[in-house]
Amino acid sequence: MRVTILRALAALLVALGAALTLPVPAKADQVIEGIFTYTPAEGTPGLWTVYPSCVPVVGDLREPLYLPVGCRLHIQGSNGVTGGDAVLTGGMWAFTTPKDRGMQCPDGTWAPTVEVIKFDDVTMTGTRSVTHTGNCGLPPGIINTPFTLAFKEPLPIPVDRYPLICEPGGLRRCF
Structure with a gap:
């Protein structure tokens, strides 16, 4: 019985060692793209057209890693x-x-605002925060929607999500 347990442990260690030394292909996480309906809790709904562009992350220099860390989403609003x-x-x-004409004041003039938009592409929810400095005679504030x-x-x-071609190995210069 003791020999059987030792053989099983030895086989497990060999299998574990082989798994750790073999290269594992990189798995690409999906980056969103397409036309999306944008629906705020308050205000006018619209559309977002989302175009991703990415650069392969270096990884361990054997294979490029296609992760959303190296991506930028170009979002066009309507x-x-x-x-x-x-x-x-x-x-x-x-x-x-930043918007030069972001908020209309009570007297009809316009004041600048800064919009910060954050969203989660898994839950498809987010928050639009509009910051104003009080230029309209109102107290400064942030409106979260x-x-x-x-x-x-x-x-x-x-x-083409990954338009750049990167050299294999070494410094991974991309062009």
């Missing part, structure tokens, strides 16, 4: 919905857009 270039920050996609996204349709043209 119907007055804000767009911008989102990057993955702390597990959320985020972008900031939650929103949801829903896939509407694919992009009208095909997208």
Whole structure:
């Protein structure tokens, strides 16, 4: 019985050692793309057209890793919905857009605002935060509005998510 247990442990150690030394192919996480319906809790709904562009992450120099860490989402808004270039920050996609005419004052003039948009591409929910400095005679503040996204349709043209070609091995220069 003792010999059987030792043989089983030896076989397990050999299998574990082989698994640790063999290269594992990189698995690509999906990055969102397409046309999405943007629906805020308050305000006018619109559309987001999302085009991803990514750069392969170096990894262990054997294989490039295709992770969303090396991606940027180019978001084009419609119907007055804000767009911008989102990057993955702390597990959320985020972008900031300053607007010269972001808030209409009570007297009819316009004041600048800064919009910060953060969203989760798994739950398809996010928050739009509009910061104003009190230029209209109002106290400065931040207006947070939650929103949801829903896939509407694919992009009208095909997208190459990884347009750069990187050299194999070494420094991985990309062009």
